[in-house]
Amino acid sequence: MSNDDGKVTAQSDGHKLLITVDRVGKRNSFTPPMFDQLSASLAELEENPDLWVGVLLFAGDHTSAGLDMPRFFGPGAETRASDPDRFDPLSIGRRCAKPLVMAVQGVTFTVAIEMMLGFDIVIAAADCRFRQLEPRRGIAVFGGAHVRYVQRAGWGNAMYHLLRADEFNAERALQLGLVQEVVPVGQQGDRAMEIADEICQCAPLAVREIKRAGLVYLERGEQAAFDEIPAMRERTLNSEDAREGIMSFLERREAVFRGR
Numbered sequence: 001m002s003n004d005d006g007k008v009t010a011q012s013d014g015h016k017l018l019i020t021v022d023r024v025g026k027r028n029s030f031t032p033p034m035f036d037q038l039s040a041s042l043a044e045l046e047e048n049p050d051l052w053v054g055v056l057l058f059a060g061d062h063t064s065a066g067l068d069m070p071r072f073f074g075p076g077a078e079t080r081a082s083d084p085d086r087f088d089p090l091s092i093g094r095r096c097a098k099p100l101v102m103a104v105q106g107v108t109f110t111v112a113i114e115m116m117l118g119f120d121i122v123i124a125a126a127d128c129r130f131r132q133l134e135p136r137r138g139i140a141v142f143g144g145a146h147v148r149y150v151q152r153a154g155w156g157n158a159m160y161h162l163l164r165a166d167e168f169n170a171e172r173a174l175q176l177g178l179v180q181e182v183v184p185v186g187q188q189g190d191r192a193m194e195i196a197d198e199i200c201q202c203a204p205l206a207v208r209e210i211k212r213a214g215l216v217y218l219e220r221g222e223q224a225a226f227d228e229i230p231a232m233r234e235r236t237l238n239s240e241d242a243r244e245g246i247m248s249f250l251e252r253r254e255a256v257f258r259g260r
Contacts, residue, residue: 006030008037010044015052015200016193017045024060027107029068032078035089042087042096049259052204053196056102056119057189066110066133073139090143091118095215097208099199103192104128105185114143117152117178120211121195124179125188128170136165151218152177203241204259 006023019041021028045054058064071078087094090111095118102116105125110133116122132149134141141162149158153176161168161176170182183191199207209232217225236242240260248255 004031005033008034008041010041012048012051013193014197015050015204016196017041017048017051017054018057018193019045019054020057020059021064022059026068027062027065028058028060028112029065030111031068031071032080036080038089039087042089045098046087046096052098052207052259053199054096054098054100055189055192055196056100056115057192058103058105060106062106063104063108063128064110064112065107066112069137089118090114092144097212098204099196099207099211101192101196101199103188104179105188109133110141111143113178114141114145114148117148118144121192122179123181123183123188123192123195124170124173125185126170126182127185128173128179128182129167130169130173130178131165131167132162133165135163149178201254203236203239203245203255203257205239205241206236209235 004026006021006026006028008019008021010017010019012018019038021030021034021038023029023031023034042054045051070076084094087096099121100119101121101123102119103123103125104112104116106127106129108116108124108128109131113130113132132141132145140146145158145162149162152158153161157176170179173179174182181191213225213228213232216228241255241257244257245255
């Protein structure tokens with residue numbers, strides 16, 4: 001890997017995995033190796049039972065200017081073989097079952113928007129600039145925005161921004177439901193970690209079941225999601241964490257969950 005490839009690092013902090021994207025000199029524009037490293041970090045989160053929540057952070061003043069276009073579409077473009085077992089940072093293929101929180105700031109273009117639309121909770125700095133530029137480059141959106149934008153913002157709002165490739169700010173993103181909070185510049189990472197800590201106060205089995213069944217609704221519809229309720233009950237009510245939750249209520253204390 002060359003010095004220009006960028007890097008993605010992962011560090012555990014209690015039950016959180018803090019994942020940081022760092023290619024500051026190129027406004028964190030993504031290269032194929034960065035996607036590989038991000039995929040590996042998501043695999044680490046998924047496979048380690050002591051990790052309950054992932055937090056995605058970006059070094060420097062900007063989230064990402066998007067893809068490093070020549071590395072993906074130029075004459076010497078780098079190709080990757082399709083692997084259904086590989087965790088997909090865009091959450092189109094294999095998706096992480098554990099909660100994912102993302103903090104964004106400054107320039108947040110193209111693939112950065114599509115990545116955050118595949119995450120569960122997004123905290124935006126007040127200086128965010130959002131733009132889906134692909135139509136201005138002669139290409140369609142390949143990272144799922146044609147689906148996830150519609151899910152989050154509705155058809156008219158999605159087409160209003162996707163078809164014009166315009167730029168909008170953090171408050172507009174909040175209005176559209178693309179982000180869940182807007183905070184002062186510099187506080188987005190800390191706030192994302194606070195959100196992750198709040199999630200870690202809940203039973204991880206229950207949290208994962210809520211996410212899993214919510215995705216069933218998105219992918220297969222209302223009735224399929226309702227049909228998941230017996231499985232949700234079975235997987236949570238019979239757990240040690242459910243017993244701990246009930247005992248903590250009776251004993252008027254904070255629950256200590258173990259993910260079992």
